[in-house]
């Protein structure tokens with residue numbers, strides 16, 4: 230999602246490598262590049278201005294620690310400031326007891342409201358709650374059916390009324406129905422329009438007045454960049470928003486919306502949508518997002534995802550191995566087979582430190598998998614657990630055995646070794662991933 234921003238940041242900081250210390254001049258140079266990168270990523274210009282000022286101030290005040298090169302130090306500073314810009318983390322939903330807790334979703338048409346209503350309901354259901362969805366979008370003809378279909382799919386009840394165009398009436402009867410059915414959470418899927426207009430705002434405000442929601446979330450399409458942020462500002466002026474849900478961060482979004490929305494509206498991003506599937510909704514973690522933007526990967530989310538999919542003991546073992554740097558090619562192969570089974574490989578790989586930002590244009594298909602698998606299978610068990618022993622003659626033997634070029638074997642081993650080193654640094658928490666920036 231943030232590939233281009235990540236690339237720009239990486240190039241900028243590489244330029245600082247080798248320079249002895251941080252000076253005002255080289256910070257200014259770097260900041261010019263960072264400014265351009267942020268503007269290109271469609272970050273609000275006021276936010277960019279303040280951000281660059283904050284980074285510069287932090288950089289000039291920073292002691293150059295012996296073990297860090299200026300490039301590393303700048304990455305750390307930018308990462309901290311990005312985290313601050315998008316934070317503090319606030320992804321909890323406020324629930325009332327006795328319920329039901331009413332959550333109103335507002336947003337423009339096409340922002341992903343209906344899909345998000347179902348994703349949220351699915352998530353809450355998994356957490357042991359009893360949600361009900363209410364089809365308050367009476368503008369878009371197919372919206373009610375869409376919500377009903379999603380409700381059936383995730384086995385969550387949907388309240389709707391095909392005989393009225395009165396949004397207030399449906400939302401009130403929805404909350405009543407939820408109480409009667411013993412549901413503890415009501416998600417109101419309200420109507421959107423193509424643009425923010427008075428009619429839309431009046432309707433949503435009336436629904437909010439009639440149902441007194443405990444939480445009002447704005448669903449925003451991250452792909453429309455600054456327009457998303459501007460509409461968030463307008464919604465925030467008319468409704469007392471509690472948070473924002475940014476959708477379509479898996480697409481070609483330049484990332485600007487994620488970076489600016491908190492700074493512009495003062496409201497936290499609660500969740501992010503990372504795909505069309507029902508389980509593609511994640512809590513928003515500013516620190517992890519900052520790492521992703523900087524191309525440092527997101528080991529924590531990766532391990533969490535693994536924990537969801539694999540049994541806990543095994544995930545723990547993998548985490549330990551990552552931290553100790555004893556994660557071998559055999560483990561790599563095992564995990565790869567599982568990820569392959571799970572699908573969604575590209576999105577998982579993007580979380581890997583040092584790999585995510587190299588994926589652009591790379592389409593990891595089954596053939597590529599088979600090639601990697603072939604190479605690893607041609608190694609002895611000892612070589613798999615300790616790829617450092619792969620001298621040129623061993624590499625030649627493996628290449629011949631798996632029908633690839635020697636450079637392919639060397640490339641795989643090099644990339645694996647780098648990732649393992651980074652995983653070790655990041656999984657053990659030391660230096661917040663800074664150690665992973667070797668060679669900068």
Ligand code: GDP
Nearest residue numbers: 338339340341342343344476477502503504505
């Ligand atoms: P609504 O008009 O606001 O209710 O929007 P919909 O829920 O109908 O969503 C509009 C389109 O966006 C649909 O095709 C959804 O599948 C798609 N969509 C929603 N959220 C995401 C997301 O996080 N990622 C991607 N790629 N597509 C999404």
